[in-house]
Amino acid sequence: MQLSDATGTRSTAYDMDLGASANNLSTILEIANLKVYDFGFYLHSENFDGGIPAAFEEIISEIESQSQYYILIGRQSTTESINAKFWIDISLPIPIP
Helix, strand or coil, X not given: CEEEECCCCCCHHHHHHHHHHHXXXXXXXXXXXXXXXXXXXXXCCCXXXXXXXXXXXXXHHHHHCCCCCEEEEEEEECCXXXXXXXXXXXXXXXXXX
């Protein structure tokens, strides 16, 4: 599911592939209602160091209220590059090594 995207880019070309992959993963892991989310953001301060950006933490809270099991892909853009860094948050009923 495409969420808000403050980067100015859209990943619509990959939406069908991402949806199909999410369905396959849901079947393989036997997890009903697994959702895969895409979120684009940028930091207001290029000097951000450490931790998780507030924008990503906020979207995690929003998703947790909508879906028990999910994979969230956050695409962080900077003044130097679009999608310069990726953030991932996963909630599954199985341990991830």
